[in-house]
Amino acid sequence: MALLERAQALEAAGHDILHLEVGEPDFPCAAPIMDAARRALDRGQTRYTPAAGLPALREAIARDYRDRLGASVSPAQVVVTPGASGALQLIMGALLNAGDEVLLCDPGYPCNRQFVTLFGGVPRPLPLRPEDGFRLTADTLEAAWTERTRVAMVASPDNPTGNRTDGAGLARLARDCRARGGTLVVDEIYQGLCYGAPADTVLRHGDEAVVINSFSKYFGMTGWRLGWLVAPQAWVPAIERLAQNWFLAPSTVAQHAAMAAFGEESLAIAEQRRQLLDRRRTLLMEALPGMGLPVVGGAEGAFYLYLDVSAHTDDSFAFCRDLLERTGVALTPGLDFGAHHHPERYLRLAYTCEESRLHEALERLRAYLERP
Amino acid sequence: MALLERAQALEAAGHDILHLEVGEPDFPCAAPIMDAARRALDRGQTRYTPAAGLPALREAIARDYRDRLGASVSPAQVVVTPGASGALQLIMGALLNAGDEVLLCDPGYPCNRQFVTLFGGVPRPLPLRPEDGFRLTADTLEAAWTERTRVAMVASPDNPTGNRTDGAGLARLARDCRARGGTLVVDEIYQGLCYGAPADTVLRHGDEAVVINSFSKYFGMTGWRLGWLVAPQAWVPAIERLAQNWFLAPSTVAQHAAMAAFGEESLAIAEQRRQLLDRRRTLLMEALPGMGLPVVGGAEGAFYLYLDVSAHTDDSFAFCRDLLERTGVALTPGLDFGAHHHPERYLRLAYTCEESRLHEALERLRAYLERP
Numbered sequence: 101m102a103l104l105e106r107a108q109a110l111e112a113a114g115h116d117i118l119h120l121e122v123g124e125p126d127f128p129c130a131a132p133i134m135d136a137a138r139r140a141l142d143r144g145q146t147r148y149t150p151a152a153g154l155p156a157l158r159e160a161i162a163r164d165y166r167d168r169l170g171a172s173v174s175p176a177q178v179v180v181t182p183g184a185s186g187a188l189q190l191i192m193g194a195l196l197n198a199g200d201e202v203l204l205c206d207p208g209y210p211c212n213r214q215f216v217t218l219f220g221g222v223p224r225p226l227p228l229r230p231e232d233g234f235r236l237t238a239d240t241l242e243a244a245w246t247e248r249t250r251v252a253m254v255a256s257p258d259n260p261t262g263n264r265t266d267g268a269g270l271a272r273l274a275r276d277c278r279a280r281g282g283t284l285v286v287d288e289i290y291q292g293l294c295y296g297a298p299a300d301t302v303l304r305h306g307d308e309a310v311v312i313n314s315f316s317k318y319f320g321m322t323g324w325r326l327g328w329l330v331a332p333q334a335w336v337p338a339i340e341r342l343a344q345n346w347f348l349a350p351s352t353v354a355q356h357a358a359m360a361a362f363g364e365e366s367l368a369i370a371e372q373r374r375q376l377l378d379r380r381r382t383l384l385m386e387a388l389p390g391m392g393l394p395v396v397g398g399a400e401g402a403f404y405l406y407l408d409v410s411a412h413t414d415d416s417f418a419f420c421r422d423l424l425e426r427t428g429v430a431l432t433p434g435l436d437f438g439a440h441h442h443p444e445r446y447l448r449l450a451y452t453c454e455e456s457r458l459h460e461a462l463e464r465l466r467a468y469l470e471r472p
Numbered sequence: 473m474a475l476l477e478r479a480q481a482l483e484a485a486g487h488d489i490l491h492l493e494v495g496e497p498d499f500p501c502a503a504p505i506m507d508a509a510r511r512a513l514d515r516g517q518t519r520y521t522p523a524a525g526l527p528a529l530r531e532a533i534a535r536d537y538r539d540r541l542g543a544s545v546s547p548a549q550v551v552v553t554p555g556a557s558g559a560l561q562l563i564m565g566a567l568l569n570a571g572d573e574v575l576l577c578d579p580g581y582p583c584n585r586q587f588v589t590l591f592g593g594v595p596r597p598l599p600l601r602p603e604d605g606f607r608l609t610a611d612t613l614e615a616a617w618t619e620r621t622r623v624a625m626v627a628s629p630d631n632p633t634g635n636r637t638d639g640a641g642l643a644r645l646a647r648d649c650r651a652r653g654g655t656l657v658v659d660e661i662y663q664g665l666c667y668g669a670p671a672d673t674v675l676r677h678g679d680e681a682v683v684i685n686s687f688s689k690y691f692g693m694t695g696w697r698l699g700w701l702v703a704p705q706a707w708v709p710a711i712e713r714l715a716q717n718w719f720l721a722p723s724t725v726a727q728h729a730a731m732a733a734f735g736e737e738s739l740a741i742a743e744q745r746r747q748l749l750d751r752r753r754t755l756l757m758e759a760l761p762g763m764g765l766p767v768v769g770g771a772e773g774a775f776y777l778y779l780d781v782s783a784h785t786d787d788s789f790a791f792c793r794d795l796l797e798r799t800g801v802a803l804t805p806g807l808d809f810g811a812h813h814h815p816e817r818y819l820r821l822a823y824t825c826e827e828s829r830l831h832e833a834l835e836r837l838r839a840y841l842e843r844p
Contacts, residue, residue: 124519134518137513141509141510147496183720185718185720193590198592218565322518323517323519325719325720325721325724346590347697351696351723351726353696353725353726
């Protein structure tokens with residue numbers, strides 16, 4: 101966060117900053133989605149919707165699970181939310197009592213813990229091992245589980261490692277959690293952004309997990325603040341009441357815009373962008389290891405590479421700060437994602453800017469690493 | 473809630489339902505606001521904004537306080553939020569620890585308590601007295617305050633009574649709260665919808681209160697989900713961090729649309745609508761007392777009348793249910809707004825539909841009350 105502010109300050113002062121720290125792709129929102137938003141405005145569709153979202157959008161989401169992912173999901177299991185943030189708040193609110201423990205992957209997305217503590221829950225680490233490629237395994241889950249554990253969270257594809265856990269493996273972990281009286285929450289907000297293997301969902305392999313998702317990443321709808329969750333149908337009335345109380349409803353125009361996300365043209369644009377991201381990823385993965393920056397984790401999804409920088413420093417935060425000051429290349433230190441297994445050895449690179457900028461970043465990085 | 477669902481079911485079955493229970497005016501979102509949304513789409517303004525909102529919108533809100541209400545508010549005191557709901561969550565999150573007590577007006581808006589319990593706070597009633605016209609007085613506040621009280625909430629104009637408390641009086645209450653080590657939160661989401669007196673804000677008379685507000689009611693932007701809060705500047709960095717963690721940011725298109733709300737043309741439309749609401753209110757206030765339905769509370773703001781129905785029933789819930797079944801007129805029983813001072817004597821009428829429908833409602837109501 102301090103580095104992000106510093107990068108913005110340097111930019112404001114006229115420096116050319118290469119933003120490899122930003123978790124928001126550089127693509128504009130796709131034209132069919134924007135057109136759907138315009139149509140909603142022309143029709144005056146700006147009044148409240150039901151708390152769980154427009155029935156037509158819940159159906160479209162369920163249909164997309166079937167058509168594109170081969171998963172059987174009922175519209176009655178889907179709750180549309182103000183961003184994945186809203187989905188996280190609802191799920192934690194529905195599942196947690198004060199003192200309940202929630203297992204969070206370390207490394208992992210740092211904001212998740214906020215939704216645990218919001219309900220008096222206690223975040224506990226699931227320390228992922230470098231030797232497992234920072235993947236969640238059944239024995240890591242078992243070792244961390246206590247009698248106070250109610251929820252475990254995992255993301256696939258993952259931030260910061262880009263790890264993609266196959267759906268069948270996640271479904272097994274979900275059954276393990278259920279057998280212990282808890283719930284696995286799978287963050288699939290980067291679903292669709294997979295490289296080398298088709299997108300998958302834990303929901304294709306069972307109905308024990310709760311899933312959160314978002315229109316932000318794959319569909320490029322960040323500023324619209326729209327997400328969803330999929331939960332066992334029996335839980336939905338309670339979740340709907342919480343949504344009614346806390347949010348009233350998600351944004352109406354955003355919901356009408358999102359209806360177009362699953363259309364043929366939008367999906368073709370999303371696929372094109374996935375291919376562009378894959379090219380960026382390949383470009384970086386070919387260059388970085390030769391610079392003494394091996395990629396750890398799978399890098400099979402999202403738009404992140406988790407890099408081992410220990411050949412150059414024993415303090416990746418200091419490395420990032422110095423790199424930013426000297427070269428204008430902004431990266432995110434491992435400390436932002438966890439505390440276990442030596443985060444000071446790692447940093448995250450987000451390939452959210454175009455190839456020419458990535459080439460420029462690689463050159464500056466190379467010159468920095470080769471400086472006398 | 474049960475009555476709302478029943479009204480919707482009857483409507484779906486083909487009955488002509490007169491919705492005097494809905495807290496959403498029937499006006500469409502004003503054209504200049506819609507045009508601003510279109511321009512934002514044309515410019516591709518759909519990416520994340522800062523967590524506290526676009527700086528230009530924070531400035532526009534502060535300027536509107538000065539120009540239209542004569543209050544001195546710095547943009548740095550303003551945090552733009554996903555609806556007033558988001559503002560409530562932020563304020564309660566910033567002020568409450570588990571076990572802290574929050575005083576809520578009874579009768580009052582029922583969802584407020586959800587944001588208290590969200591943080592382990594304990595909602596306590598501020599029982600407003602019929603003999604005070606259901607207004608909050610200094611001695612009611614003093615009598616309810618305990619050493620565990622951290623926050624008191626009051627709305628002006630108020631739901632369900634339409635009471636408008638003058639800003640100077642609220643500022644005195646805010647100082648009383650501050651002197652006791654607590655904070656007065658003033659819900660001004662109906663600000664601007666005032667009849668017989670100009671709109672006011674507690675912020676014109678001091679800086680001790682925290683204010684929440686919304687673009688939903690006066691500016692007719694319900695489905696856009698956009699609100700704001702005004703807090704002492706020293707609190708804003710902490711509130712901003714909570715907003716970053718919980719919401720990331722409010723909807724970007726909604727924020728650009730809202731920039732047009734304070735323009736001359738939008739304000740003229742809002743004023744026109746206020747006058748229309750005032751005509752509806754006058755029409756009802758002339759007819760209802762003669763039908764044995766006296767208006768209690770001030771009815772000087774918002775779009776609600778709180779009616780004493782005790783001449784006809786000792787159970788306003790049963791009255792509302794029977795009235796709905798027999799006549800299709802939907803109203804809200806007093807029980808939805810509180811538990812003290814005999815809510816079963818009262819019901820709320822929302823004049824959110826046009827005059828011809830109100831005439832029709834009055835006729836059905838008259839026939840119902842005069843039935844043998």
